[in-house]
Amino acid sequence: MDYRIEKDVLGSVRIDSEAYYGSETERARMNFQISGIRVQDEFIRFYATLKRATAYANMKAGKLDKKRADAIMKAAEFVASDNLSDQFVLDVFQAGAGTSTNMNVNEVIANKAIEILGGKKGDYKIVHPNDHVNMSQSTNDTYHCVIRISAYDYMGKWLIPALDNIEKSLSAKAKEFSHIYKIGRTHLQDAVPMTLGQEFHGWAGSVKHVREELSRALGSMLELPLGGTAVGTGLNTPKGYSEYAIAELNRLTGHRFKKSANTFAAMQSEHAELEVANALEDVAIALNRIANDVRLLGSGPRAGLNELVLPAVQPGSSIMPGKINPSMAEMLNMVCFNVMGSMHTVREAANSGQLELNVFMPVIAYNLLFSVKILSNGINAFDSRCIIGIRPNKREIAKNLEMDTSLVTALSPYIGYAKAAEIAVKAYDEGKSVKQVCIEMKIMEKSKLEMILDPKKQANDGKEK
Known part of the structure; x- marks a missing residue:
C-alpha cells in the first residue's frame, strides 16, 4: 500500500x-x-x-x-x-x-x-x-447547524409521513369496525360496551396528537447558529456571511432556515434538540402503547382475549409447531424501547454542557437520527404488515360481550347501584348473562330491559350516532 x-x-x-x-x-x-x-x-x-x-x-x-x-x-x-x-x-x-x-x-x-x-x-x-x-466556521457552530438541518429534513421526509400513514390506517379500521360492538376493559377488567371502531379511533387520535406535537417541535430546528463560530461572537466572519450562507442553504434544501436570534444560547444549550427529543419520546410512548394493546387483544388463540386476528407474517416458534406470534407488534415495542433510551441519552448530553459550548453534540446527533430512522421504518412495517391486515374475531367478541357483567351499569339509574351490583355478582357466580339473571329476578319488563341492556345504545350513550 x-x-x-x-x-x-x-x-x-x-x-x-x-x-x-x-x-x-x-x-x-x-x-x-x-x-x-x-x-x-x-x-x-x-x-x-x-x-x-x-x-x-x-x-x-x-x-x-x-x-x-x-x-x-x-x-x-x-x-x-x-x-x-x-x-x-x-x-x-x-x-x-x-x-x-x-x-x-x-x-x-x-x-x-x-x-x-x-x-x-x-x-x-x-x-x-x-x-x-x-x-468563517467553527465546529462549534456548524455541528449544531447540521444536527438541526439533518433532523429537520429526515423527520419531515420520513417520520411525519409514516405517522400520517398509520393514523390514516387506524382511522380506516375505526370506520370499518364501527358497527362491531364489544366489551370495553379498564384495569384489565371487564367494563361497559364500546365498538371496536372506537378502540381504533382512540389509537388514531393518539398518533394524531404526537404527530402534531412533533411537527410543532420541528419548527425550533429551523433556527441555526451559523456564523457564531467558536463561542457565539461571530469572530472571523465577514459582513453578510450568515445571511448569504443560510439563503444558499435554503435554496439547496428547499427549507426555510433562519439565523438563531441568540447564537450564544443555541451553542451553549440544546433547547431545540431537547424539544424534538421530548416529542420523539412521546411518539415512542404512544406507539408502544398501541403495540401493547394489539398484542393483548390478539392474544390466544385459545387462552387469550383473541378478539383480533393479526396477520401471520412468520412461524413463531422453533419448538412449538403451528405457533404464530404478534411479531410486528413485538418489533415496534423494541423500536420504541430503543428510542426512549436514546432520548434519555440526548437529555443527559444536553444536561452536561458547560459554559459556552455543549461538547456532546456527536452523541445527540447520532441518537436523534438513529431514532428517526428506526421509528420511521418500524412504523411503516407495523402499518403495512399488521394494522392494515387486522381482522376482528367476531365470534369471540360477541361471546365476551354477551357475558359482560358491566352491562348492568346501564340499569343503575333505574334500580340503584346496590341492586345492580347484586345482579352482577349473581351473574358471575352462576355463569349467566346479566340479562338472564334480570329476567329470572323479574327486575322489569323484558322489552324495557332489552332496550336498556342493548350494547349499541350503551356504546353510543343511548343515542343513535
Whole structure:
C-alpha cells in the first residue's frame, strides 16, 4: 500500500495515498475505535451541503476567491450526492463537539477540490481544509447547524409521513369496525360496551396528537447558529456571511432556515434538540402503547382475549409447531424501547454542557437520527404488515360481550347501584348473562330491559350516532 505523509501541529502522519481524508481524520480514526458505528451518511450529506453554502457565502462576501470557491462547491456537491462515503470513517463516539467529523468533512472536500483544480491529494496550498473549506466556521457552530438541518429534513421526509400513514390506517379500521360492538376493559377488567371502531379511533387520535406535537417541535430546528463560530461572537466572519450562507442553504434544501436570534444560547444549550427529543419520546410512548394493546387483544388463540386476528407474517416458534406470534407488534415495542433510551441519552448530553459550548453534540446527533430512522421504518412495517391486515374475531367478541357483567351499569339509574351490583355478582357466580339473571329476578319488563341492556345504545350513550 502506498502512503503519503501529512504534517500537523503534533507532527507527521502516514496516510493511505488513495484516501481523501487527512491527518486529523487519521488521528481520530486511530484514537476512537470504539463501537464500529460510523457517523450516519445523512449527517455527512448535510454537512457537505452546509460546506457548499458556506463556500458560496465566503465568495459572495469577498473573502474566498472564485476559483477555490467553485472547486469547493463542486467537491461538496459531489460528497453530498453520496459519493466518497467510504472516506467518512469515524466512530460516533469521538472527541467532544464533533471536531473530528468536521475535519473529516473538511479534508475530504479539500482533497476532492484539489483534484478538481488539477492537483494531488495533500497539496493544501491549493485548497486547505481549515483555511478555505472551514473558512468563517467553527465546529462549534456548524455541528449544531447540521444536527438541526439533518433532523429537520429526515423527520419531515420520513417520520411525519409514516405517522400520517398509520393514523390514516387506524382511522380506516375505526370506520370499518364501527358497527362491531364489544366489551370495553379498564384495569384489565371487564367494563361497559364500546365498538371496536372506537378502540381504533382512540389509537388514531393518539398518533394524531404526537404527530402534531412533533411537527410543532420541528419548527425550533429551523433556527441555526451559523456564523457564531467558536463561542457565539461571530469572530472571523465577514459582513453578510450568515445571511448569504443560510439563503444558499435554503435554496439547496428547499427549507426555510433562519439565523438563531441568540447564537450564544443555541451553542451553549440544546433547547431545540431537547424539544424534538421530548416529542420523539412521546411518539415512542404512544406507539408502544398501541403495540401493547394489539398484542393483548390478539392474544390466544385459545387462552387469550383473541378478539383480533393479526396477520401471520412468520412461524413463531422453533419448538412449538403451528405457533404464530404478534411479531410486528413485538418489533415496534423494541423500536420504541430503543428510542426512549436514546432520548434519555440526548437529555443527559444536553444536561452536561458547560459554559459556552455543549461538547456532546456527536452523541445527540447520532441518537436523534438513529431514532428517526428506526421509528420511521418500524412504523411503516407495523402499518403495512399488521394494522392494515387486522381482522376482528367476531365470534369471540360477541361471546365476551354477551357475558359482560358491566352491562348492568346501564340499569343503575333505574334500580340503584346496590341492586345492580347484586345482579352482577349473581351473574358471575352462576355463569349467566346479566340479562338472564334480570329476567329470572323479574327486575322489569323484558322489552324495557332489552332496550336498556342493548350494547349499541350503551356504546353510543343511548343515542343513535
